[in-house]
Amino acid sequence: MKSYKVSVWKLTTNRMTKKPTYLVRWSVDGQAFSESHKTKALADRFRAKLLRAVDKGEPFDTVTGLPDALRGGRAALSLLELAIKYVDRRWSTASAKQRESMTDALAVAVPALTKAMRGQPEVRCLRRALRSYVLPTHRRECEQPNEITAAVRWLERASLPVAELADIEQVHTLVDALGRKLDGNPAANQTYRRRRAVTYNALEYAVELELLSANPLDKVRRKRGQQPVQEVDSRVVVNPRQARELLTAATYVGGWKRASGRRLRAFFGCMYYAATRPGEALGLRRSDCHLPAKGWGRITVEETRPSAGKSWTDSGEAHDRRGLKQRSAGEVRIVPIPPPLVRMLREHLDEFGAADDGRIFHSERGNVVASSSYYRVWTRAREFGLLAEQVSSVLAAKPYDLRHACVSQWLNSGVPAPEVARRAGHSVEVLLKIYAKCIDGQEAEMNERIMKGLGEEEATDYE
Template sequence: MAELTETSRVHALVDALGRKLDGKPAAAQTYRRRRAVAYNALEYAVELEVLPSNPLGKVRRKRGQQPVQQVDRRTVVNPRQARELLNAVTYVGGWDRASGRRLRAFYGCLYYAALRPGEALGLRQSDCTLPEEGWGRIDLEETRPVAGKAWTDSGETHDRRGLKQRSKGEVRHVPIPPPLVRMLREHLEEFGTAEDGRLFSSERGNVVAASSYSRVWKRARELALVPAQVSSVLAARPYDLRHAGVSQWLNSGVPAPEVAARAGHSVDVLLKIYAKCIDGQEQEMNDRIMRGLGEEDGELGG
């Protein structure tokens, strides 16, 4: 504690908070979470009069240290690629274990409803409105992120929490398109639910482990993509399906406030993260510029 009264020590702490174990920069969200934990711990030290004041409040992160927050557009699949990947999932695991088919609707929720993996894992049948025709709806109120048995009150690997950046008990309403409605209805017909009503579970009824759905996804990419794409960052993680879903909404012209509400973001964070992915109207914008220059009417000449 005494060393933290030296500014150089505090700068070293801030730098460590922003790096992974391999020394590479951590994601901005990871840094913010770590800094919040460290700040609260030091506040407790101030309360115990071990420190005169919180040293983190006096030190700012260097501008050059800030990791890029935007989604890499190279990871975002187009609708055709997304459909091919979701179909390829059903071929993973063979017909005896059905590991891929059991997870197809899970991945579908990440793409068509832009759910986070933890939100999809906590999804229950009672949260879903699935009509025989037309659009349905998902009413989210719980997420099951991986925390580790040592860090949950229940002793389970997956914690039970409310939605990210929302008050406890607050519900997020997400309209879902017919393809996802059909996918969920087929999933319920074939696999049913876990004892607590969750849609997605392992063969033993447990919460699906991140290692399991990541392993199935890796195999599905090998089946659906060409070798050059498999070795690229295109849809490298299941979470990239959420990025693709949000990007598709924005590129389809859905207003940012509506996209933010469905995805569980604030508008400013949404536009900051997905700024480089809003490129669906590039040719249209180019045409507008050319019309403004008078090129379309031949006014500029050769």
């Protein structure tokens, strides 16, 4: 806020330090401010600038205590301008998913801190303007609809200076917005944490630019219920028999002519037998596979093709092209694959061949398989391969659950945790925290092992 109620007092000398310093004191709208200078000449010069601003009738900012003439440059940078600078700094090194998350969070944060000005657009329009036209670097020169142009102009005038976040009330307003959906209801805990993390990093950048002395979000702590569940729900994990039936059922989807399910049987098999992520399976090339006629083979996981959307990738394709998750550039993961998966991949290549760039899994036109396509096939495969009560349950509800089943099966088969972690592309800590679950249908076997360990031949019922 701005105020014309300004009083500038005489210089005072601080003799409590080894060398005396000179203090310039003034008040804005009843709130006192001060600034220390090493020499009297510097203090006099700064005080003269304040008096000159008062004589000219310039408004003073109630947060920083400074007139516009002294707040120029970095100190006057708005939250909108900071968001743009932060996105520019991060864009080239961020993955497509990170870009989407970054723009989503900042599209919520920026409209939360604006001046009360006439002609304010709806929040939905402001978020769309930021997310689709202002923040993405490659979208700024695109032609804008009239309502978007008006929203951008309003934001440029109304966005508050970053310095306003020195006011704790403004920080609370920002945090409240990060935790709400468009309809005003509370956002999911994971959504709030993701938005807050992005906004926190943007404000850390403001600290680097010396726009803020400290990150204001450190002052506000909000309890948002329990932490997101980390462990895999054991109810989603299929046993080997169920996995085989589901992989077979996938071939029924689409019939013989369309072959939409047969195209994806080996894709699902990579997740179950080699613990690949969907994006890693989509990135597999023929040259990445060693597929002998008999025995075990191996795949080299080098590239991942996660679905991200055309707006966030450098190539304009719906799938990003990245290295392995949380690994250095050029790092690979070699995974031994059992004979059933070797046979699947050989049969797949014999029937469908590889794409022009060598990718094993591709659509009829040679494109990367869309996530909507393999989800649709998987939904139908569950209907064919599971019992009616299992179809309505969470058992293997998503293709990714095949990866969970694979890692669980490895662990329950006695494979050492470090080797499982290496094959799955995890740290041992993450592996034991998330994936150490028993397979559906092995409870009786586990109970029998426990009874043998207790020295009992069979379980005894007690009334």
